[in-house]
Structures are given as C-alpha cells and as structure tokens.
Amino acid sequence: MAHGLLVAGTTSDAGKSVVTAGICRALSRRxxxxxxxxxxxxxxxxxVTIDPETGEGAEIGRAQWIQAVAARATPEPAMNPVLLKPGSDRRSHVVVLGxxxxxxEAGEFAGGRNHLAEAAFxxxxxxxxxxxxxxxxxxxxAAEINLRAHDYVNMGLAQHGSLPTILVGDIDRGGVFxxxxxxxxxxxxxxxQLVRGFVINKFRGDVTLLKPGLDSLRALTGRPVLGVLPWQRDLWLDSEDSLALTSRPSHDGDGALTIxxxxxxxxxxxTDVDALCLEPDVRVRFVDDxxxxxxxxxxxxxxxRATLADLAWLRSRGLDAAIVGHVRRGGVVLGICGGFQMLGGEIVDPHGVEGTPGARDHGLGLLDVRTEFxxxxxxxxxxxxxLGAEATGYQIxxxxxCAGGDDEFLGGARRGNVFGTMWHGTLEGDALRTAWLREVAVxxxxxxxxxxxDFxxxxxxxxxxxADMIDEHIGVDVLLSTMGDHPTLPTLTGALA
Structure with missing residues (x-):
C-alpha cells in the first residue's frame, strides 16, 4: 500500500490546505x-469533476480540487468522499462521493456519521x-476531543490508515507553541504515537529567534519541528473556508474600477472573484453594509447555499434597496448562481431543498427570470x-x-447593466474576463x-x-522519511486514557 501522510492542524485556518497543496506539488516534482x-x-x-467513463458530474471540495491540480492528478470524488454544505447553523446538506x-442535523453530528466514515475509509x-x-x-x-469517539477526519482517520501525522500551527495568531x-x-x-512532528506556518522575521522555542518544544514532546514556513502575502489558494476571504489580495490604490x-x-x-483580485486596474472590496x-x-x-434565507438577510440590512439604487444610478451588477436568482422574480422551493417545502419569495426584480428548486x-x-469571447465554467x-424577455448570458440573463449567470468560474477565463471588464468600463x-x-x-x-517553500524549509526527503519510519515516541503526561 502507498505511503500516506496526515497534515493536521491545531486550529481551523492554520494553513493545512496550502501546506497540503505544497507537499503534493513537491512530491509530484520528484x-x-x-x-x-x-x-x-x-x-x-x-x-465539479466529470467521470471520464460515464460523463456524469460529481462535486468535491474546492481545496481538494486545487490540491489535485498541485499533484498533477485528475480530480475525483474519492479525494473528498464526504462534503457537508451548511444550509443553516444546525443543518448541512451531505454530498457522498460527489x-x-x-x-x-447538528444533533446527529457526533454519532450519526458511521456510514460516512465507512465511505471515507x-x-x-x-x-x-x-x-x-x-x-x-x-x-x-486534531484535538476535537468532544468528537473523537466518532472521528474519521483527523486522528480517527490516522488510526485507520496508520498515517504518520504532522501538526501545523499558525504563528501569526500567537501562542503557537x-x-x-x-x-x-x-x-x-x-x-x-502517530504524531511525528510539527510545522510552524506564516512566520515573519528572523527564524533564529525561534530557536529557544523550537528546542523547548522538542525537549517537552520528543518530536521535532520539521520546518518553519515563512509568511507570504500572495500564497492564497482556492480555499474551503470563507475565513480566507479577507486574505484575498486586491489593489489598494486608486483603481479604475471598484467592485x-x-x-x-x-x-x-x-473563488469566483479571485481572478478579479489579480487585475491591476481593479479594486475588490468585500461588504455587508x-x-x-x-x-x-x-x-x-x-x-x-441558502438563496431564500440570504435574500431575507439582504433585505434585513437594506442591501436590496442599495443594489437597486446602484443600478438606477448607472452602476453594474453581476449575480452568480444564487446571487443571480436573487436578482430575478419569483423563487420557489416546492420540495424543501433549502429547508421548508413550499417556501417562496420574490427577488429584486432586476432580471426577468423565475427560479424553482x-x-x-x-x-x-x-x-x-x-461578449465575443469563449467561456467555460461549472454548474452546481x-x-x-425560466427566463423571460432578457438577453441570454452564460446560462442566465442580461438586461442592460445587470448580468446574471448560473455558471461559476467564468471569470477565471482570461478572454471572457477581459471582455466583461471592457463592457463594464464602457x-x-x-x-x-x-x-x-494569465490567471x-x-x-x-x-x-x-x-512547493519551493516545502523543499527549502522542510525538505521532501524529510517528509518521505517521516512517512517511512515508525518510531516509539514519548507520551505526554496527562494524556487521555
């Protein structure tokens, strides 16, 4: 059986996704x-991934898709067998093998996932x-001890596969040791016993200043810090977590266009807006007011993932009127998938796909479309x-x-300065993005x-x-050695029985 490695974290957003992507590319280059x-x-x-034999579409987490790109492998559902898509604070939609x-439901989270664990393993x-x-x-x-009895994502997974594990910590947050x-x-x-060592992420400064801490951590745990990765402003990648939105780069100067x-x-x-963030004449802001x-x-x-609920939120904050006013003043609006549906007319959920069967509402009325789930x-x-350019995307x-009299636009509709599309990812295409920005500028x-x-x-x-950072600050040989050895390591005093 192949070598395996678990990249675990001390917290959410510690950098596990980017470290995993870097390791995938570094190993692939070998x-x-x-x-x-x-x-x-x-x-x-x-x-979306497509089965080459059946032609059927499947859905996986965006982070695993970009990690597959890093690994130079074809993305497939087995790379993310279970995907939970939150529809509310207490309810998630489940995707298994795409x-x-x-x-x-939230109450099922601890003990109601045995079938999901079987699929994942x-x-x-x-x-x-x-x-x-x-x-x-x-x-x-990795230490979600309230969930450990039914865990199949962190140490439960490591136990199943006898996976050597490295712990990633974000020093930028403080308290990493x-x-x-x-x-x-x-x-x-x-x-x-499965934790082989540590990786410190997002360090700024002279790494020699960390040496006393690195030495103490090794003395206390019997495990080395395998590497200290430097902080890099432009290392954001396709992420799974909206926490990462604020780290998206954008141009802070007097850009010609403000989005x-x-x-x-x-x-x-x-990630639909990532390519816009790289445009030198575009400034992107993330707003909720x-x-x-x-x-x-x-x-x-x-x-x-919750069109009707987020439409109600939009109204509660007065953003609906602000968007309509923006259009009346000559501004441009682009709605993508659920955002497009909000710009239209009636939205109906007869089967309760998003929650309550029979729920319905009306959108902002800027486009002549009706949505039924x-x-x-x-x-x-x-x-x-x-817009005179070739375009690709993905639909989920x-x-x-059901469109009315508006012009067609990428599986959606257009009326003047209001664009709506059911396609994600279209702005990653350089030709389409260039054509759309020119249209907007006019x-x-x-x-x-x-x-x-060139996105x-x-x-x-x-x-x-x-991958260069992994090579320089950890080393592929170190990773391969970590995956290959099975040392007996100290157990910290006070560990759970």
Missing part, C-alpha cells in the same frame, strides 16, 4: 504519483492502492461564447431558471487596462512557490 485527500469538508466552496446524500484505501503517496488533510483541530503542545497533550496515547462583493452569510464558491456600496462601480452578488442537482462543466445548483465611463493577467499561469506559479 516523479511520484500523488493524490490529495480530505475525508470530510464542511464548506460551500466546491468544484452526489447529494440527504442532510445532517473506503475511498482512502482505494486511493492508496492507485497512487504512490496520498497526502491527507485534516479538518479543524502552547497550541502545539496542548493539541498533542489532549490526544490519547495511541493517537500521540463590491456582497458577503452573504452562506456564500458559496467565493449598504453604505459600503457607495463609490462602487460594480456590485457582485455571489453564490449561496428541483430535487436533483445540476453538475456540469459547460462551455459557450459570450438545484435551482432551475458602462460606467471608466478606462481599464486588461489582458495582462492559470499565476495559479501554477503559486503552486510552484508553495
């Missing part, structure tokens, strides 16, 4: 076949039979042309659109210089930079 894996994501940021599989075993190395990413903290020691100490003795992206409570596929729309040339209403989910990788939605009377950004090349450059 000529190994590598697969990323995450047993369970809780995220509304996902991607397909919808009901819902999970089987997927890991399958990947390990087909690849040289499987690099697994944990979820949240305490979080690493404390995480290890909270694990039971058997789980502690305000509405931060919906259940925002999904927020109507006053923040002042001065914006463009408003983007992104996707959401179907039981089955649309999962596609469409292609077409728009239950909502079916509409608002601005000048925009476009065509200089795919910049993504590849970031993946290679990540």
């Amino acid at each position: 000529g190994l076949t590598v697969a990323p894996y995450k047993a369970q994501n809780m995220s509304n940021n996902s991607m 397909q919808p599989a009901g819902t999970l 089987a997927a890991l075993d399958d990947l390990r039979n087909r690849f040289d190395v499987v690099v697994c990413e944990g979820a949240g903290s 305490a979080s690493m020691y404390g995480t290890l100490a909270l694990l039971d003795a058997a789980d502690q 305000a992206v509405v931060m919906l409570p259940r925002v999904s596929n927020f 109507p006053r923040a729309l002042a001065g914006a040339d463009v408003v983007i209403v992104p996707g959401t 179907g039981r089955s989910k649309v999962l596609r990788l469409p292609a077409a042309s728009a 939605h239950h909502g079916r659109i 509409a608002v009377g601005r000048e925009v210089h476009t065509g200089a950004v 795919a090349a910049q993504r590849e450059a970031r993946l290679d930079l990540l």
